[in-house]
Amino acid sequence: MFCFQCQEAAKGTGCTVRGVCGKDDEIAKLQDLLMHMIKGIGVYMENVPADASGREKVDYFTIYGIFTTITNANFDRQVFKRLIKEAAEKREMAAKLAEQYNAMPTELPDCATWQPDDESKFLAKAALVGVLSTENEDIRSLRELVIYGVKGIAAYAQHAWVLGHKDPEISKFMHKAMAATTKDLSADELTGLVLETGSNGVKTMALLDKANTSAYGNPEITKVNIGVRNNPGILISGHDLKDMEELLKQTEGTGVDVYTHSEMLPANYYPAFKKYDHFVGNYGNSWWKQDKEFASFNGPILMTTNCITPPKDSYKDRVYTTGAAGFDGVKHIEDSAHKDFSAIIEHAKKCDSPEEIETGEIVGGFAHHQVMQLADKVVDAVKSGAINKFVVMAGCDGRMKSRNYYTDFADQLPEDNVILTAGCAKYRYNKLDLGDIGGIPRLLDAGQCNDSYSLAMIALKLKEVFELEDINELPIVYNIAWYEQKAVIVLLALLSLGVKNIHLGPTLPAFLSPNVANVLIEKFGIGGISTVEEDMKTMISA
Numbered sequence: 001m002f003c004f005q006c007q008e009a010a011k012g013t014g015c016t017v018r019g020v021c022g023k024d025d026e027i028a029k030l031q032d033l034l035m036h037m038i039k040g041i042g043v044y045m046e047n048v049p050a051d052a053s054g055r056e057k058v059d060y061f062t063i064y065g066i067f068t069t070i071t072n073a074n075f076d077r078q079v080f081k082r083l084i085k086e087a088a089e090k091r092e093m094a095a096k097l098a099e100q101y102n103a104m105p106t107e108l109p110d111c112a113t114w115q116p117d118d119e120s121k122f123l124a125k126a127a128l129v130g131v132l133s134t135e136n137e138d139i140r141s142l143r144e145l146v147i148y149g150v151k152g153i154a155a156y157a158q159h160a161w162v163l164g165h166k167d168p169e170i171s172k173f174m175h176k177a178m179a180a181t182t183k184d185l186s187a188d189e190l191t192g193l194v195l196e197t198g199s200n201g202v203k204t205m206a207l208l209d210k211a212n213t214s215a216y217g218n219p220e221i222t223k224v225n226i227g228v229r230n231n232p233g234i235l236i237s238g239h240d241l242k243d244m245e246e247l248l249k250q251t252e253g254t255g256v257d258v259y260t261h262s263e264m265l266p267a268n269y270y271p272a273f274k275k276y277d278h279f280v281g282n283y284g285n286s287w288w289k290q291d292k293e294f295a296s297f298n299g300p301i302l303m304t305t306n307c308i309t310p311p312k313d314s315y316k317d318r319v320y321t322t323g324a325a326g327f328d329g330v331k332h333i334e335d336s337a338h339k340d341f342s343a344i345i346e347h348a349k350k351c352d353s354p355e356e357i358e359t360g361e362i363v364g365g366f367a368h369h370q371v372m373q374l375a376d377k378v379v380d381a382v383k384s385g386a387i388n389k390f391v392v393m394a395g396c397d398g399r400m401k402s403r404n405y406y407t408d409f410a411d412q413l414p415e416d417n418v419i420l421t422a423g424c425a426k427y428r429y430n431k432l433d434l435g436d437i438g439g440i441p442r443l444l445d446a447g448q449c450n451d452s453y454s455l456a457m458i459a460l461k462l463k464e465v466f467e468l469e470d471i472n473e474l475p476i477v478y479n480i481a482w483y484e485q486k487a488v489i490v491l492l493a494l495l496s497l498g499v500k501n502i503h504l505g506p507t508l509p510a511f512l513s514p515n516v517a518n519v520l521i522e523k524f525g526i527g528g529i530s531t532v533e534e535d536m537k538t539m540i541s542a
């Protein structure tokens, strides 16, 4: 196996024996083969018109299939074997559509023709089509940068899709991007595609924002309880708000409470969910602490998406997955328009109530609509000098010790700085007492990683209010933490909006070759991080 798609890639270069995430050689190879098949679908679909009838099944398969391959989403080998075979059926449908719309490709690479009819040949085939099959390291780097951006798009598009919001233009782009990685494109052409991926990321995040807010209302300032009650509970994690809705509806009146974990915390900010009395609050921290927190929760846990870490035996029988998430030997709730969570509710009734691990409240709900309500106050504070800078500290959390940097950075920021956050990165500092500036909290949490869109909206609004020509003239500093591919699309989205001088840490991606990293540094001023003291001088005092 070879995988270098996340920040925890072994030795900062890539996992070759077993993933740091827990992905083994077989699963890594099956994922590579699935991606190969999906590229084949892209080859047929890239020129099929967006309004072609009959494309939805193919589009959704691509979105869903890619989503299963992002870091920490799915560790179920049977799922990948099934999806690889299903990809051949969908590729057949794609070929028919291409024929019907006179969009047949002139060349058919291996991914468009290879047939997965013999399971015993999957691993041998996979070994030929993985990341390292692109020999030139710069081309490999650019291709994978596009692919990881598309993985982020897939995750967000899937969430929007299940809420009924679909954009065939985005799907068309995904097919084009996947097909492009099979062609002999120059580094310049691929760099152009990287930016196009970013602008499609913006479109997808806007689509998801619309899907979420039209279904569940605009997030609003909310105090979230982090303590527990005495009833049995279900812990829901991941990013899927539709699952959140269904779970709350189905648990109502059953005597079972619901708590969020990690990236589901922002569900607490939505009016449609806050109305449920049995929705208690948030339990625990970000994804990588789940081994301890799932054990002490005592009740069943529903993983709606990543990030899953290999469950310990002590609580494995209490874990359920759904949607694109999966793990060998873990119970899976099947997809349907209205998922049936009765098994998990019955399971909860037999469990003890959660063990209290902390008490108190955290405050969040500062997505773009809520911040716009405070716009006058914010603008006045900037004009009076009460707010010196906004520091965007969005992105992901992760296991590495070096991420303590972000806690220290938040803690040591001068008191006239406001942090804008989104994603699970916030758990490094959302329980610090950072206070407020004239009633504006110094930590404004917009929500999940996909809600980084809100941060871009806020920046664009401030640019308009201050009548600036360039988004980079704003007093905003970007110090982003990344872990997996959704953070890659957030980064590319910001670049496509013209944001420069983003700091990315705790390390730069292993998949950036030295030359590609240089292009990003020269064109966009991308930089890493150093020490808190040093960065405080260069980012904040400068």
Ligand code: FSO
Pocket (backbone or CB within 6 Å): 239, 262, 263, 287, 306, 307, 395, 396, 397, 423, 424, 425, 448, 449, 450, 483, 484, 485, 486, 487
């Ligand atoms: Fe975190 Fe995991 Fe949301 Fe990621 S839970 S790391 S960027 O999957 O998606 O922020």
Ligand code: SF4
Pocket (backbone or CB within 6 Å): 003, 004, 005, 006, 007, 008, 009, 010, 014, 015, 018, 019, 020, 021, 022, 023, 028, 071, 072
């Ligand atoms: Fe390694 Fe990350 Fe790939 Fe897992 S996803 S195998 S940790 S690079």
